[in-house]
Amino acid sequence: MSILHVNQLVARYPGAKTDTLKEISFTVNPADFYAIIGPSGAGKSTLIRCINRLVEPTSGTVRLFDQQITQLPPRQLRQTRRHIGMIFQEFNLVDRMSVMDNVLSGRLGYTSTWRSMLKLFSQADIQRALELLERVGLLEHVDKRADQLSGGQRQRVGIARALMQDPQLLLLDEPTASLDPKIARDVMTLIQQTARDLQIPVLCNIHDVALAKEFCNRILGLQDGRMMFDGETHSMSQQDLDRIYEREVL
Amino acid sequence: MSTQSQTQNRQLHWQRYRYPQSLIQFTLVLLALSALAYSIHFLNIDLQRLLSVFGRVGEVLAERYFPPDLAYISQPGYLQSVIESIQMAYLGAILGMLLAVPLAWFAAWNVTPARRWLYPLARLAIMGSRSVHEMIWTILFVTVLGFGMLPGVCALVMFCIGFAGKLFAEEIEVIDMGQVEAMQANGANPLQTFMYAVWPQVRTAWTGIAIYTWDVAFRAATVVGFFGAGGMGWYLKRNVQQLETERVAAILLSIVLLVLVSELISAWARHRLSRRRAGNQLQNA
Numbered sequence: 001m002s003i004l005h006v007n008q009l010v011a012r013y014p015g016a017k018t019d020t021l022k023e024i025s026f027t028v029n030p031a032d033f034y035a036i037i038g039p040s041g042a043g044k045s046t047l048i049r050c051i052n053r054l055v056e057p058t059s060g061t062v063r064l065f066d067q068q069i070t071q072l073p074p075r076q077l078r079q080t081r082r083h084i085g086m087i088f089q090e091f092n093l094v095d096r097m098s099v100m101d102n103v104l105s106g107r108l109g110y111t112s113t114w115r116s117m118l119k120l121f122s123q124a125d126i127q128r129a130l131e132l133l134e135r136v137g138l139l140e141h142v143d144k145r146a147d148q149l150s151g152g153q154r155q156r157v158g159i160a161r162a163l164m165q166d167p168q169l170l171l172l173d174e175p176t177a178s179l180d181p182k183i184a185r186d187v188m189t190l191i192q193q194t195a196r197d198l199q200i201p202v203l204c205n206i207h208d209v210a211l212a213k214e215f216c217n218r219i220l221g222l223q224d225g226r227m228m229f230d231g232e233t234h235s236m237s238q239q240d241l242d243r244i245y246e247r248e249v250l
Numbered sequence: 251m252s253t254q255s256q257t258q259n260r261q262l263h264w265q266r267y268r269y270p271q272s273l274i275q276f277t278l279v280l281l282a283l284s285a286l287a288y289s290i291h292f293l294n295i296d297l298q299r300l301l302s303v304f305g306r307v308g309e310v311l312a313e314r315y316f317p318p319d320l321a322y323i324s325q326p327g328y329l330q331s332v333i334e335s336i337q338m339a340y341l342g343a344i345l346g347m348l349l350a351v352p353l354a355w356f357a358a359w360n361v362t363p364a365r366r367w368l369y370p371l372a373r374l375a376i377m378g379s380r381s382v383h384e385m386i387w388t389i390l391f392v393t394v395l396g397f398g399m400l401p402g403v404c405a406l407v408m409f410c411i412g413f414a415g416k417l418f419a420e421e422i423e424v425i426d427m428g429q430v431e432a433m434q435a436n437g438a439n440p441l442q443t444f445m446y447a448v449w450p451q452v453r454t455a456w457t458g459i460a461i462y463t464w465d466v467a468f469r470a471a472t473v474v475g476f477f478g479a480g481g482m483g484w485y486l487k488r489n490v491q492q493l494e495t496e497r498v499a500a501i502l503l504s505i506v507l508l509v510l511v512s513e514l515i516s517a518w519a520r521h522r523l524s525r526r527r528a529g530n531q532l533q534n535a
Contacts (some may be wrong), residue, residue: 078439081435084435086432088428093427096452108438110437111442117441165436
């Protein structure tokens with residue numbers, strides 16, 4: 001059974017003259033580490049943000065398990081977003097909060113408003129946060145403020161925060177673009193390992209084709225909002241790649 | 251080699267000011283300057299008279315307002331009114347800023363929970379409070395509620411909503427939206443998003459604004475009594491009307507002194523705050 005099914009997805013920003021995404025369809029299966037590649041401006045970020053509706057799609061459907069995400073009213077959308085972990089290019093940690101609070105904020109969707117106002121997270125949540133921090137190797141930094149960490153460390157906090165949600169799908173928006181090549185590889189390895197251990201499918205925006213080929217089993221190629229390729233990584237030829245990158249959009 | 255010869259053959263050209271834009275810019279500057287000249291001409295400001303003011307002010311102060319009646323302002327009744335003014339400022343500032351926090355949240359375009367209705371409503375409330383001067387608010391509330399502390403507090407609340415609300419909202423509108431996006435992606439509701447992604451980012455700036463608001467509110471509190479809203483201003487008005495100039499001098503002196511003390515304290519607090527902010531930025535770098 002597929003985890004995520006995207007059908008004929010179209011997105012156009014208010015005031016724009018053309019569609020940013022043009023009828024995109026694809027399916028993510030349980031064991032997938034799915035890469036979306038393409039030149040800058042191809043719509044990779046828009047596509048990934050349409051999945052959890054940080055960007056509202058104009059038409060088409062997004063189905064997670066048996067739920068149509070595209071039609072959900074705000075409250076149900078929030079409940080569904082709890083099951084979708086997201087990791088960002090700029091990490092998007094709350095700089096002025098501690099590492100611990102940043103990781104715990106992954107539980108906000110499961111915590112009542114008044115408990116979260118007082119930062120009263122359950123003992124189980126705290127236990128889980130510590131386990132995840134240990135997994136990403138940051139246990140000794142638990143009380144540091146997020147802005148005191150290095151780029152690679154911050155992305156590890158981002159990973160722990162996303163895993164805190166007990167996600168059934170991980171969305172990665174250029175998780176390595178702000179990191180140097182060595183740390184980028186480490187972070188990708190960590191994500192791959194974790195996703196395997198916890199059996200979470202991954203959908204990942206990535207502009208580094210080498211990384212995509214190394215870590216992902218399927219690749220979707222976007223160019224100017226159009227799907228140019230969709231298939232197994234090993235079936236992608238140099239010709240396909242050239243076609244995806246033939247017209248750079250500046 | 252070839253590029254060098256090209257450069258020699260062809261004159262390269264660059265201009266800072268280009269025709270249509272430069273004309274518009276210079277015309278605007280000219281218009282602004284001539285408007286200034288015209289207003290000065292229209293007001294017929296006589297420099298001679300303006301300068302002679304200083305001499306006369308000195309004369310009047312020396313003859314009528316000196317020496318200030320210090321015994322009068324040491325009376326328990328007056329000291330009581332000083333306490334009242336401080337209480338009024340405190341209540342007004344606290345209540346006003348508490349109301350300003352949610353209003354600023356609703357009135358910040360980037361994070362408002364409802365752009366269709368909460369945003370315009372909150373904007374309207376803040377703009378409404380701002381568009382009326384705090385003294386006019388005092389007169390309005392005195393008319394409705396009668397004399398005393400209450401109208402003074404209400405006027406100061408209105409003032410703080412307008413003043414702090416606008417500055418709070420502006421501070422929210424420049425935050426890093428990535429952090430907000432991350433909380434939304436977690437499934438956090440709007441209040442949780444505000445507490446976890448907005449509040450940590452604006453906390454320090456808001457503290458500075460709060461100190462500033464207190465400053466202005468306290469200054470206003472010393473004179474709202476002039477319009478019947480209790481505190482020191484009430485004494486000021488009575489003595490002005492009775493031409494008790496030496497008492498007026500003493501009261502003005504006490505107001506200046508109090509405002510000075512308040513400003514010194516908040517300057518110190520702001521200084522500490524900016525040191526802390528500078529420290530944060532160093533850590534970020």
